[in-house]
Amino acid sequence: MNPILSVKNIQKSFDGTGVLKGVSLDIHEGEVVVVIGPSGCGKSTLLRCINGLERINGGEIWLRDQRISDQEKNMHLVRQKIGMVFQSYDLFPHMKVMDNLLLGPTKALKRPADEVKAEAMEMLKRVGLAEKADALPRTLSGGQKQRVALVRAMLMHPELLLLDEITAALDPEMVSEVLNVVIDLAEQGMTMAIVTHEMRFAEAVADRVLFMEQGVIVEEGAPAEFFREPRTERARQFLQSFTYASTRKNAR
Amino acid sequence: MQGLGISVLFKGINFQRLLLGLWVTLRIALITIGISLVLGLIFGLLMMSRSKIARAVCRVWLEIVRFMPQLVLLYIVYFGFARLFGVNLDGETSAVIVFSFWGTAEMGDLFRGALTSIPKHQRESAAALGLTKAQINRYILLPQTARRLLPQAINLSTRIIKTTALVKMINVTEVLKVGQQIIGQFYREPSAAFWVYATVFLLYFLICWPISLLAGRLEKYWGVS
Numbered sequence: 097m098n099p100i101l102s103v104k105n106i107q108k109s110f111d112g113t114g115v116l117k118g119v120s121l122d123i124h125e126g127e128v129v130v131v132i133g134p135s136g137c138g139k140s141t142l143l144r145c146i147n148g149l150e151r152i153n154g155g156e157i158w159l160r161d162q163r164i165s166d167q168e169k170n171m172h173l174v175r176q177k178i179g180m181v182f183q184s185y186d187l188f189p190h191m192k193v194m195d196n197l198l199l200g201p202t203k204a205l206k207r208p209a210d211e212v213k214a215e216a217m218e219m220l221k222r223v224g225l226a227e228k229a230d231a232l233p234r235t236l237s238g239g240q241k242q243r244v245a246l247v248r249a250m251l252m253h254p255e256l257l258l259l260d261e262i263t264a265a266l267d268p269e270m271v272s273e274v275l276n277v278v279i280d281l282a283e284q285g286m287t288m289a290i291v292t293h294e295m296r297f298a299e300a301v302a303d304r305v306l307f308m309e310q311g312v313i314v315e316e317g318a319p320a321e322f323f324r325e326p327r328t329e330r331a332r333q334f335l336q337s338f339t340y341a342s343t344r345k346n347a348r
Numbered sequence: 349m350q351g352l353g354i355s356v357l358f359k360g361i362n363f364q365r366l367l368l369g370l371w372v373t374l375r376i377a378l379i380t381i382g383i384s385l386v387l388g389l390i391f392g393l394l395m396m397s398r399s400k401i402a403r404a405v406c407r408v409w410l411e412i413v414r415f416m417p418q419l420v421l422l423y424i425v426y427f428g429f430a431r432l433f434g435v436n437l438d439g440e441t442s443a444v445i446v447f448s449f450w451g452t453a454e455m456g457d458l459f460r461g462a463l464t465s466i467p468k469h470q471r472e473s474a475a476a477l478g479l480t481k482a483q484i485n486r487y488i489l490l491p492q493t494a495r496r497l498l499p500q501a502i503n504l505s506t507r508i509i510k511t512t513a514l515v516k517m518i519n520v521t522e523v524l525k526v527g528q529q530i531i532g533q534f535y536r537e538p539s540a541a542f543w544v545y546a547t548v549f550l551l552y553f554l555i556c557w558p559i560s561l562l563a564g565r566l567e568k569y570w571g572v573s
Contacts, residue, residue, distance in 0.1 A: 149472055176478030186473035190491050190570075199487060200477035245473075252477060 098160065099124050100287055101146065101256055106155030106165070108138075108145055115141045117311035118155070123256065126285045130298040130319070133308035134334060139291045142308070143258045146289070147180050159255070176204050179249035180258040183265050185241035187233035193220075193244055194229040200252050212251065219247045223277050239270030246277050250286075257281070259290045263297075275301075295338055299323050307331045353539030357547060362530050366544075369526030370551050376440060376522070377509040380447040384508070385501070387448065388455025395460045406456065413453040419514050421446045426518040439520035447508055454504055462496035463489065495570045502563035506556040513552075523548055 099122035108116040115138045123129050131139040144150045146157060148164065148171045157165035164174045187196050197216040201207045220226045223243045233241055242262055249257060259278065263271045275297045282288065282301050292298055298305060298319065305322045307315040307330075315328045326332045357363050395406045426442040429435050437445070466489060474484040516525035527544045534540045 147476060149475065172475070172478050172480045174478075175476055178476075180473075180476040182469055182473060182476075184467070184469050186467075186469040188470065188474070188488055188492075190495060199474075200479065203483050203487065204478040204480075248477070 097124060100160060101289075102156075102158040103142075103146065104156045104158070106142075106145060106152045106157060108141055108150060108152050114311055116145065116152070119308075119311070119313055120155075121306065121313070123287060123289060125287055128282045128286075128288045128290065128301055128303045129306060130290045130292060130302035130304070131306045131308055132292065132295070132298055132334075133314075137308040138311040139308050140260050143180070143260050143289060143291055146256075147175060147178055147258055149180075172204070176200075176252060177255045178258060179252055179254035179256070180260065181242070181245045181249050181262050183261040185233070185238055185245065185265070187236075187241050187244055187248075189233050192230050192232055193225070193236070196233065196244060197248050197251055200248065205252065216247065216251055219250060220244075222280075223247060224273075237270060238266045239273045242266065242270075242274045243277055246274070246281070250281070255287065257286055257288045259288060259292070261291050261293065263292065263294060271297075295323070295335070307334065309334075353534075353537045353541070354543045356530065356534045356537055356540040357543060359534075365526050365530065366523060366547060366551065369521060369523035370555075372440070372520065372522040373509070373512050373524075374555070376443050376447065376512050376515060376520070377505070379444050380451050380508055380512075381505050383444070383448040384451025384455045384504075387452040389459055391452050391456025392459030392463065395456055396463070406453070410453045410457055413450045418446065418450060418511055419517060421449065422514060422518050439515060439518045442518055443512065443515040443520060447511065451504065451508055455501060458500045458504065459493070459497055462493045462500070465496060466492050495566075499563040499567040502559055502566070506559050509556055509559075510552065523551060 101121075101123040103119060103121040105118045105120050106116055107114065107118055117138075119138070119142060121129070121142075131142065133139050141150060145152050145165075148167065152165055155165070156163055159174060159177060162174075164171075167174050187193070188199070191199070194213065194216060197220075198209055198212055201212040202209050217226065217229065220229055223246070225240060225243055225247075228236060228240065228244070233244070236244065245262075262278075263274050266274065271294065275294065278288070278290070278297075279301050290298075290301065302319040305317060305319050306313050307322070307326070307328070309330055315322070315326060315331045317327070322331070323335065326335060357366075391406060391409075394402045397403065422442060425446050426437060426439060429437060429442075470488055470492065471484060474488045479487070512522060513524045515522055516528070521529075527548045531541045531544050
């Protein structure tokens with residue numbers, strides 16, 4: 097089967113500094129790919145290039161049979177098929193939750209408002225936020241905002257969903273309420289590319305893990321193998337940095 | 349007769365004269381605010397334009413307006429232009445020109461500030477929903493800019509209203525000038541000055557206070573800091 101997304105040897109540099117140095121990646125329908133790696137390794141840039149928020153300097157990106165890396169004028173049409181949720185809570189602060197949800201489907205896709213509204217209400221219920229439909233974003237907690245942002249992206253019925261460190265700015269106790277929604281989406285068969293620092297979550301949700309460092313994919317594999325015994329030394333070191341090397345000797 | 353200066357206000361048509369003066373004040377201020385709003389938006393866009401020249405011109409313009417006393421600008425236009433170019437501008441027109449020159453730059457800077465204070469993620473997450481540039485401007489950037497701009501624009505407007513008091517120096521008979529004329533006519537009434545100026549103060553206050561309250565309300569209501 098042909099992949100939904102095909103990234104072919106893309107390069108990206110900022111002011112002459114290479115951030116992506118030839119990255120290739122295929123994502124198939126219903127597949128969840130998790131990208132991990134140290135900060136500055138290019139994983140967020142990879143997602144931003146897929147969505148056309150950054151222009152690539154070389155290589156190609158294909159969405160099914162359409163080359164999307166050279167779309168200038170019609171990028172908004174491409175983005176209607178690729179959802180993205182960011183690290184910062186990026187709800188539109190001047191709109192109620194429901195209006196945040198309706199904007200894309202009614203303005204970009206021109207769907208009738210009442211039809212979208214019913215669907216939006218259904219999805220809000222599913223993430224436990226039905227009573228927040230008429231609330232302003234600033235009255236929501238970080239975790240609630242991020243759940244709304246996920247619903248907002250899903251209401252576009254994207255073929256592919258990109259999640260860029262969506263829990264990185266959250267207080268620890270709110271992380272799981274957001275990630276549970278993502279796991280739910282994965283079980284419903286949503287195709288996703290996820291950048292995260294939550295290793296347990298990565299292990300739980302991924303079909304495939306990519307480890308990136310310095311702009312290249314260093315290792316990729318099934319989560320069970322990758323997390324138990326990574327093949328490369330760099331991946332091993334990276335995973336080790338999440339555990340503490342020693343404990344206090346004089347601890348009481 | 350000491351202390352009865354207040355009666356001066358009600359002699360003849362004195363109070364109506366003050367109100368007429370106030371109308372001149374408001375007329376200059378309103379026209380200025382209208383022009384400043386429209387040209388200020390253009391000015392703000394030019395400040396953010398790619399053209400270095402446009403940005404430099406705006407920068408110099410803004411600095412001039414900030415450092416030069418309004419009164420000097422008024423004299424330059426009212427007296428200077430007549431000598432230099434042989435154009436005779438009446439006081440009110442000169443005032444509107446000078447205050448608009450000032451208001452445009454300040455309003456433009458406020459507009460630029462409001463627009464650039466919107467986090468870039470707002471634009472990006474709107475783009476990620478597949479909205480066109482025009483839709484992003486209309487539904488995301490414009491409403492948020494307006495909310496940030498409006499309270500500040502209102503504050504600028506009250507400053508413009510206050511500053512119109514200067515136009516009496518170029519022979520425009522606005523509320524303060526009328527007040528001085530009344531005081532002059534009733535020079536035998538020593539406390540007249542106090543009561544007339546107090547009335548002028550009150551009139552300014554009655555105009556500017558509600559406007560300022562409105563700005564505060566809007567700021568609170570929209571919850572932008």
